[in-house]
Amino acid sequence: MGIFVYLLRCADNSYYVGSTSGEDLGPRIDQHNAGAFPNGYTFSRRPVVMVWSDYFDRITDGIAAERQIKGWGRAKKEALIASNWQTLKGLARRRAGKPKPD
Secondary structure: OOOOEEEOOOOOOOOEEEEEEOOOOOOHHHHHHHHOOOOOOHHHHHHHHHHHEEEEHHHHHHHHHHHHHHHOHHHHHHHHHHHHOOOOHHHOOOOOOOOOOO
């Protein structure tokens, strides 16, 4: 069994990144919209809409991807949603402008 990593657009136009195991992502999104997580980020930002998801066979790979995406800014998340790989690549450049050391 693997893991889904997903991105939700909330009613306040913010993004939420999450993950869930299983074979169907629909019930998890329904839980977010039903307010099943009263202490969670999406509870006061409903309704939510899933705008991106990917499935990982290995749970460790999915968790790593979720953590990485959570650290991204809005522009990178929107490039991922749009499958705009050129923009995503450009936004991935080191901010210091120096090449990564070998």
